[in-house]
Amino acid sequence: MIAFHVDRAGSVPAYAQLVQQVREALRLGLLHPGDKLPTVREVVTSCAVNAATVLKAYRELELSGLVEARQGAGTYVSGTLGGSADPAAMDELRGRLRSWVGDARHAGLEDDDMRALVTSVLAEPPGELSAEQRAARAETERTTQTTQGRPSAGPR
Amino acid sequence: MTEVAFETQNLGKRYRKLWALKDFSVALPANKVIALVGANGAGKSTLMSIAAGILPPTEGEVRVGGRVVLLSQDKPLYRSFSVADMLNFGRHLNTVWDQPRALSWLSRFDIPLDRPCGKLSGGQQTQVAMAVALGARPSLLLLDEPLANLDPVARREVTGELLGEVADSDLTVVLSTHVVAELAGVGDHLLLLRGGRGALDGDVEELLSQHTRLVGPRADQPPVDGQVVQSQHTARQSTFLVRTLLGPETPVAAPWQAQPVTLEDLVLGYLRTGNAEGEL
Numbered sequence: 001m002i003a004f005h006v007d008r009a010g011s012v013p014a015y016a017q018l019v020q021q022v023r024e025a026l027r028l029g030l031l032h033p034g035d036k037l038p039t040v041r042e043v044v045t046s047c048a049v050n051a052a053t054v055l056k057a058y059r060e061l062e063l064s065g066l067v068e069a070r071q072g073a074g075t076y077v078s079g080t081l082g083g084s085a086d087p088a089a090m091d092e093l094r095g096r097l098r099s100w101v102g103d104a105r106h107a108g109l110e111d112d113d114m115r116a117l118v119t120s121v122l123a124e125p126p127g128e129l130s131a132e133q134r135a136a137r138a139e140t141e142r143t144t145q146t147t148q149g150r151p152s153a154g155p156r
Numbered sequence: 157m158t159e160v161a162f163e164t165q166n167l168g169k170r171y172r173k174l175w176a177l178k179d180f181s182v183a184l185p186a187n188k189v190i191a192l193v194g195a196n197g198a199g200k201s202t203l204m205s206i207a208a209g210i211l212p213p214t215e216g217e218v219r220v221g222g223r224v225v226l227l228s229q230d231k232p233l234y235r236s237f238s239v240a241d242m243l244n245f246g247r248h249l250n251t252v253w254d255q256p257r258a259l260s261w262l263s264r265f266d267i268p269l270d271r272p273c274g275k276l277s278g279g280q281q282t283q284v285a286m287a288v289a290l291g292a293r294p295s296l297l298l299l300d301e302p303l304a305n306l307d308p309v310a311r312r313e314v315t316g317e318l319l320g321e322v323a324d325s326d327l328t329v330v331l332s333t334h335v336v337a338e339l340a341g342v343g344d345h346l347l348l349l350r351g352g353r354g355a356l357d358g359d360v361e362e363l364l365s366q367h368t369r370l371v372g373p374r375a376d377q378p379p380v381d382g383q384v385v386q387s388q389h390t391a392r393q394s395t396f397l398v399r400t401l402l403g404p405e406t407p408v409a410a411p412w413q414a415q416p417v418t419l420e421d422l423v424l425g426y427l428r429t430g431n432a433e434g435e436l
Contacts, residue, residue: 006341011418013364014341044323048316049341050189051323056361 018057159186161328167216191343198349222295231285235274258291372412
């Protein structure tokens with residue numbers, strides 16, 4: 001069972017915080033399909049938010065296919081996030097991110113600078129991949145295939 | 157869903173020469189938490205007292221559906237009465253009385269029933285007053301800053317339990333407070349009073365989706381049409397709080413940015429504007 005908390009100081013609306021916390025718990029594997037979410041009443045009293053806020057969050061999660069409301073029985077997790085990606089590909093991405101973070105620290109960036117950079121890149125329109133990126137991606141796919149079955153690269 | 161808990165028409169209240177409330181018309185939705193905000197002297201307590209029927213209006217009309225209970229900051233407790241006596245007192249004073257509801261509230265907060273009210277802490281006294289108020293099974297509960305003397309943890313717990321009561325029944329709560337930051341996610345509906353008049357009234361989610369903060373280079377006017385609630389300028393930058401149909405989704409040309417606002421931003425924006433027109 002997940003325990004929600006609502007931070008009133010930030011600018012993120014309360015319902016969006018609840019949605020984020022479920023998504024994060026799914027990504028981190030703290031919630032699995034079949035798990036029950038707290039009842040609306042439980043979230044209302046524990047977080048001191050109104051019922052409409054909780055209902056809005058649960059409805060949004062339902063629309064994105066992550067949970068399902070079972071009539072009279074509560075809300076249950078029905079989907080997964082991130083976990084669907086190939087574990088080898090995840091390891092590979094993680095390794096490259098780790099070396100990228102190393103380079104960024106070397107260049108004098110602080111953690112917040114990196115977060116800002118990632119956010120700004122994520123906000124860019126997807127657009128076409130450059131020839132270089134396509135080549136890099138093809139290369140990655142080849143290596144992922146050839147390294148399958150072998151332990152993936154660990155931390156440097 | 158659109159049932160009305162409390163309605164006024166051209167309501168006015170005058171104390172000698174001063175109008176504490178003037179031309180005030182509102183219809184508040186039932187089974188919601190209504191956040192009532194305004195500066196000192198804006199008319200919040202006057203409005204609540206009129207709604208509770210303990211203060212006659214000078215002009216206009218009020219309609220309330222069902223029983224009303226008003227709980228103000230000075231709690232109506234007898235110091236020598238035990239907590240159990242207070243509940244008895246409540247039972248005799250009210251035509252409808254829900255003893256289990258009052259008891260369950262007290263047990264949730266571990267209030268000893270045999271202790272005289274005068275020997276309880278300020279926070280515990282608040283809980284007894286709340287229990288008596290809820291025991292009267294109001295359909296409209298008016299809370300005039302009653303949580304002011306609770307510590308932050310207790311405030312959160314009481315607010316949570318109160319919202320639970322709203323979720324479980326057809327109770328409507330009007331919550332007046334100065335602590336605007338604590339209202340996020342609590343209030344369904346916002347009613348903002350300024351100088352005895354309604355300055356803003358609406359569903360919180362709707363209001364938030366209709367307001368945006370526009371930040372950009374120094375300008376006298378925001379780059380979009382809409383009601384300017386508040387504007388701030390520095391030598392190089394201008395910030396506008398604007399009411400527009402699309403709110404933070406309003407398309408603006410770079411370098412302008414349309415940002416979402418919080419309930420606190422909204423309330424402070426409207427409270428700081430002394431002379432805005434286009435009132436509701």
